[in-house]
Amino acid sequence: MxxxxxxxxxxxxxxxxxxxxxxxxxxxxxxxxxxxxxxxxxxxxxxxxxxxxxxxxxxxxxxxxxxxxxxxxxxxxxxxxxxxxxxxxxxxxxxxxxxxxxxxxxxxxxxxxxxxxxxxxxxxxxxxxxxxxxxxxxxxxxxxxxxxxxxxxxxxxxxxxxxxxxxxxxxxxxxxxxxxxxxxxxxxxxxxxxxxxxxxxxxxxxxxxxxxxxxxxxxxxxxxxxxxxxxxxxxxxxxxxxxxxxxxxxRGSDYAGLGPSAFSTRSGWRRRNVADTADYTRRVLSDEDRFDFVERIDDDSRRAERIAFSLRTTDGVPETFIPENQAAALVLHGLVTKKNGRVFLTREGRLVADEIAAELI
Ligand SMILES: C[S@@+](CC[C@H](N)C(=O)[O-])C[C@H]1O[C@@H](n2cnc3c(N)ncnc32)[C@H](O)[C@@H]1O
Ligand code: SF4
CATH class of the missing domain: 3.20.20.70 (Aldolase class I)
Known part of the structure; x- marks a missing residue:
């Protein structure tokens, strides 16, 4: 559901x-x-x-x-x-x-x-x-x-x-x-x-x-x-x-998105509605396809998305998402810590969160 x-x-x-x-x-x-x-x-x-x-x-x-x-x-x-x-x-x-x-x-x-x-x-x-x-x-x-x-x-x-x-x-x-x-x-x-x-x-x-x-x-x-x-x-x-x-x-839950430019992720598919109000309205009301982007969510893209989003939260990401050598280097530089099988950004790491995520994806 x-x-x-x-x-x-x-x-x-x-x-x-x-x-x-x-x-x-x-x-x-x-x-x-x-x-x-x-x-x-x-x-x-x-x-x-x-x-x-x-x-x-x-x-x-x-x-x-x-x-x-x-x-x-x-x-x-x-x-x-x-x-x-x-x-x-x-x-x-x-x-x-x-x-x-x-x-x-x-x-x-x-x-x-x-x-x-x-x-x-x-x-x-x-x-x-x-x-x-x-x-x-x-x-x-x-x-x-x-x-x-x-x-x-x-x-x-x-x-x-x-x-x-x-x-x-x-x-x-x-x-x-x-x-x-x-x-x-x-x-x-x-x-x-x-x-x-x-x-x-x-x-x-x-x-x-x-x-x-x-x-x-x-x-x-x-x-x-x-x-x-x-x-x-x-x-x-x-x-x-x-x-x-x-x-x-x-946290990577599925969601439904309505309206122009809205994304949905449901049943393993990510789709985006066309980002144009007039076109969106016309397509929906005439029962035409309303998406301008459709992608199957495979394990790689799920992992990349979880790193990009979850790493930014205090939940962190499961250790298994990050190759051991990369995690060790980040720990050494004081940018991440590990606890209970999860990896979290430190205060220092939060200052460069986007760079860390880019490196890991
Ligand atoms: C959709 S708007 C919020 C509601 C309403 N439209 C407004 O602006 O008051 C979402 C928020 O994104 C932030 N935002 C939008 N463009 C941004 C940008 N280029 N850089 C940083 N924050 C941005 C703003 O803080 C804005 O309040
Ligand atoms: S244009 Fe201004 S008012 Fe409209 S969504 Fe962007 S920030 Fe908010």
Whole structure:
């Protein structure tokens, strides 16, 4: 039985210059057909699916209006067995939060909100091209809590051009003071096909390795000291508040994905829906094949995926996944440790997690 459901909502109030997730600016004219397509796709995927976790990501799912969210979630509940859902997350942009929306989402069964704050600093928010201010994000957080959302994650970014160490520490402390259940802290990456990538190529901005690893260490120190243990490279949670959906994904569980660009892994196959809303909608509603990528998951690709994802978590990976000589060299350099038949990154190792994974795959 597949226990995880992801739904991709590809709309945003405004497209941010650093972001490479599949999304487009909200166009209300296309939305109804898109919603019909997702419900149709849910019918194809419903068999053998009894989600324990549901995750609405994007894009910005709350770019949909309250009636649209009711239509979509109500429709999914009619088609998929939601009786085992423990965690139901929806991603929000602070500019798309309202009392009405928060209350309706709770009534529809949502019990976790993940909000993209990125920074509390007005200058940095401008650099990031965000549509909200820091003050608006504080108000949105208060609205969520007043409405009774029991589980809230806040996303932050570091390594932003112009960001100082002091600003980063203050951002972390202001976040902790609000008391969210979970904090994600991402290092800004210069993704291809984004405006930031072009500016990076022109030499106007770019990663600074020493600063970025220093900021990463600052995050680990500040958040762990504040009661948010790190359980994955970019994720920190109060004990018991780790994101069950992402844990399932990192541990290699099967999941069903609905919507454009969504991946599914089911019964030994990995498939991706076409990353184009109009094309996705047309294909699904006319019963055509909706995938632009299909791959059989063999032992090699399963091992590679487990190394890439599980090694980033405090679960680590089974020792048998890593050739003994490579593991010994990493232990010697203090980058990994071994315990109870599993291999874990050390604090040093977490600073170079991507390089280690690349070497092992
Ligand atoms: C789908 S968005 C979250 C919800 C909503 N769309 C928003 O931005 O508020 C997921 C998160 O990914 C992170 N992110 C997106 N692009 C990134 C990049 N290039 N580098 C690092 N983090 C990034 C941001 O922290 C963002 O909040
Ligand atoms: S960061 Fe969030 S709001 Fe900005 S473009 Fe990406 S998905 Fe949309």
């Amino acid at each position: 597949v226990q995880h459901l992801y739904v991709h909502i590809p709309f945003c109030p405004k497209v941010c210059p650093y972001c490479s997730f599949y999304k487009e600016a909200t166009d209300r004219n296309k939305t109804q057909a898109f919603l019909d397509a997702v419900l149709r796709e849910a019918e194809f995927e419903a068999q053998g699916l009894r989600p324990r976790t549901v995750f609405f990501g994007g894009g910005t799912p709350t770019a949909l209006s309250t009636p649209q969210l009711k239509f979509l979630i109500g429709g999914l509940r009619e088609r998929i067995d939601f009786s085992a859902v423990e965690e139901f997350t929806i991603e929000m942009n602070p500019a798309t939060v309202s009392h009405e929306k928060a209350e309706s989402l709770l009534a529809l069964g949502v019990n976790r909100v993940s909000m993209g704050v990125q920074s509390w600093d007005e200058e940095l928010l401008k650099t990031l091209g965000r549509v909200h201010s820091g003050a608006q994000a504080v108000r949105s957080y208060a609205i969520l809590r007043e409405a009774g959302v029991p589980n809230v994650n806040l996303d932050l970014m570091f390594g932003v051009p112009g960001q100082t160490r002091r600003q980063w520490i203050e951002s972390l402390r202001r976040t902790v003071d609000l008391g969210p259940d979970h904090i994600s802290a991402y290092c800004l990456t210069y993704e291809e096909d984004t405006e930031f990538f072009e500016r990076f190529q022109r030499g106007e901005m770019g990663p600074q390795e020493d600063r970025d690893s220093d900021f990463f260490e600052v995050a680990m120190n500040e958040l762990e000291a504040a009661g948010y243990p790190q359980y994955e490279i970019s994720n920190y949670a109060r004990p018991g508040r780790e994101c069950l959906h992402n844990l399932g994904y990192w």
